[in-house]
Amino acid sequence: MWRNFTSSALTFLLVLMFCAGGMLLWAKNQYSAEGPLEQAICLRVEQGSTMGRVSTSLAEQGAISSGYLFRVGVNYSDKAADLKAGSFLIPAGASMEGIVDLVTGDGRSTCGSEIVYRIGVLRSEVQLRDLDPETNRFEEKFSFDPNADEVPAGFTEAAESGDLRYRVALAEGATSWQVIEALKAADFLTGEVTEVPAEGTLAPDSYELRKGASRGELVEEMTRRQTAILDEAWQNRADGLPLETKEEALILASIVEKETGVAEERKQVASVFVNRLKQGMRLQTDPTVIYGVTEGKGALGRGLRQSELRRETPWNTYVIDGLPVTPIANPGRAAIEAALNPDDTEYLFFVADGTGGHAFAKTLSEHNDNVAKWRKIEAERNASE
Numbered sequence: 001m002w003r004n005f006t007s008s009a010l011t012f013l014l015v016l017m018f019c020a021g022g023m024l025l026w027a028k029n030q031y032s033a034e035g036p037l038e039q040a041i042c043l044r045v046e047q048g049s050t051m052g053r054v055s056t057s058l059a060e061q062g063a064i065s066s067g068y069l070f071r072v073g074v075n076y077s078d079k080a081a082d083l084k085a086g087s088f089l090i091p092a093g094a095s096m097e098g099i100v101d102l103v104t105g106d107g108r109s110t111c112g113s114e115i116v117y118r119i120g121v122l123r124s125e126v127q128l129r130d131l132d133p134e135t136n137r138f139e140e141k142f143s144f145d146p147n148a149d150e151v152p153a154g155f156t157e158a159a160e161s162g163d164l165r166y167r168v169a170l171a172e173g174a175t176s177w178q179v180i181e182a183l184k185a186a187d188f189l190t191g192e193v194t195e196v197p198a199e200g201t202l203a204p205d206s207y208e209l210r211k212g213a214s215r216g217e218l219v220e221e222m223t224r225r226q227t228a229i230l231d232e233a234w235q236n237r238a239d240g241l242p243l244e245t246k247e248e249a250l251i252l253a254s255i256v257e258k259e260t261g262v263a264e265e266r267k268q269v270a271s272v273f274v275n276r277l278k279q280g281m282r283l284q285t286d287p288t289v290i291y292g293v294t295e296g297k298g299a300l301g302r303g304l305r306q307s308e309l310r311r312e313t314p315w316n317t318y319v320i321d322g323l324p325v326t327p328i329a330n331p332g333r334a335a336i337e338a339a340l341n342p343d344d345t346e347y348l349f350f351v352a353d354g355t356g357g358h359a360f361a362k363t364l365s366e367h368n369d370n371v372a373k374w375r376k377i378e379a380e381r382n383a384s385e
Contacts, residue, residue, distance in 0.1 A: 031073040034093045037063040040133040042111035045103055047085040054083065054103060063090055063099065070096045079104045087112030087165065089133055108208055114165040119182040121173045121329075122299050123148070128159060146185050166211055168218065172204040172332035173257050175296035179222075179330070183215050191215045199296060200250045200327025201226050229333050237340035242277040253339035254327035258287035262357045266334055270342035272350055272360070281348065283317035291328035292316045 041061050045054060051074045055067035064070050073096055074080050084107035090099055102110075111131040118125040128142040142155045166188050170179060176197045183189060191214040203225035207218060234246045243249050256270045273283055290300050292313030309318050314325040331339075345360070349367035353359040354377040361367035 032095050032097045035095050037092050040091050042133045043088045043090050045085050051080045109165050116167045117186050118169045120171045124182045166209045168207045170204045173329045175329050177296045189215045200254050202330045204332040233336045233340045251323045251327045253331035253336040254329045257331035257335040266338035267343040270338040271345040272347045274342050288315045288317040288324050
C-alpha cells in the first residue's frame with residue numbers, strides 16, 4: 001500500500017514539475033513573442049513612475065497581452081529599477097521583452113513633442129515639433145528665429161499644453177562665440193556661462209535636455225563629447241601626417257569643415273591641405289581670412305576685400321605659413337576623421353564647380369582651367385539674375 005502511495009505521489013510530483021516547466025516555457029515564449037500592437041504608439045513614462053503603471057498603460061493601449069506576464073518578465077530580468085522617464089516610440093508588434101529594453105535603455109526619448117533649439121552658422125532657430133508614431137516622422141508645428149522674429153501666435157499655448165522635451169542641436173561649423181550667444185538666448189536654460197570656450201572644443205551634436213537645465217553643464221557636456229571624438233580619431237589617425245598634436249588636428253579639421261558641406265568631399269579637401277603642409281605651401285583658404293576679420297563673432301555677410309586678403313592676422317593663411325593659431329570653428333566628427341584620415345591624392349588645388357561641390361587639380365595649370373570654368377558659371381548666373 002505504501003509502495004503504491006509513494007509511486008502515485010512521485011508520479012503526481014513529476015506531472016506537476018512537467019506542467020510547471022511547460023508553463024514557464026509558455027510564459028517565456030509569450031514574453032519574447034511578437035505583441036498584439038497593430039499600430040505604433042508613443043508611450044509616456046512619467047518621472048517617478050513604476051513598471052506596474054507602465055504595464056497598465058501598455059495593456060490599456062493594446063500593446064501587451066498580459067500586464068501580469070509583463071511584470072513577471074521584468075522582475076525575472078531584474079530590470080525594474082532601470083525604468084527611465086521619457087517618451088518612447090513602441091513599434092507595431094513589439095514584444096514585451098523589446099518594450100522593456102526600450103524603457104530601460106539609455107533614457108533618450110524617441111517620440112512625443114519637443115522644442116528644438118538649433119544653433120546654426122548663420123542663424124538660430126526654435127522649432128516645436130511632434131513625432132507621428134504612425135509614420136515615425138516629425139511634424140513641425142512652429143519655427144522661428146528667437147533673435148529676429150516675433151514668437152508666433154499659438155506657440156506659447158502649444159508649448160505649455162503638455163509635457164515637452166527640449167533639445168539643443170549644434171550645427172557643424174558654428175563658432176564657440178556663436179554657441180554661447182545662442183545659449184544665452186535660450187530661455188529654457190538656467191545659469192550663466194562667463195567665458196567663451198576655446199574655439200573648436202564644442203561637439204556639434206544633438207543634446208536632449210530638461211527645462212531648467214544648466215547652460216554650464218551643457219557646455220561641459222559639449223566639451224566632453226568633442227574631447228572623446230578627437231581622442232578616438234587621433235588614436236586611429238593615418239601614418240605620416242604633418243600634424244604633431246591633437247590641437248593641430250582640430251585646427252585642420254575646422255578648415256575642412258568650413259571649406260565644404262559635401263560629405264563625400266571632406267577627405268579630398270583634407271588631402272589638399274595635408275599635401276600643401278607637406279610641401280611647405282601656404283594653405284591659402286578664405287575661411288581663415290574671414291575668421292581673422294570676425295574672430296568668430298558672427299558671419300561676415302559679404303565678400304572678402306583685397307585688403308583683407310593681404311592683411312596679416314594669426315589666421316590669414318594667405319600671408320602666414322602653416323596652420324592658423326587656433327581652429328576657426330567647431331568641426332564635426334566627420335571633418336575630424338577626414339583631417340586625420342585624408343584620401344591619398346596628389347591634389348594641391350580646388351575651386352567651386354557650380355554644383356555645390358569642388359573641382360580638384362594636381363597642377364596650377366589644371367587649377368586655372370577650373371577657375372576659368374567657375375568664373376564663367378558665376379558670370380552666367382549674375383547675368384540671369
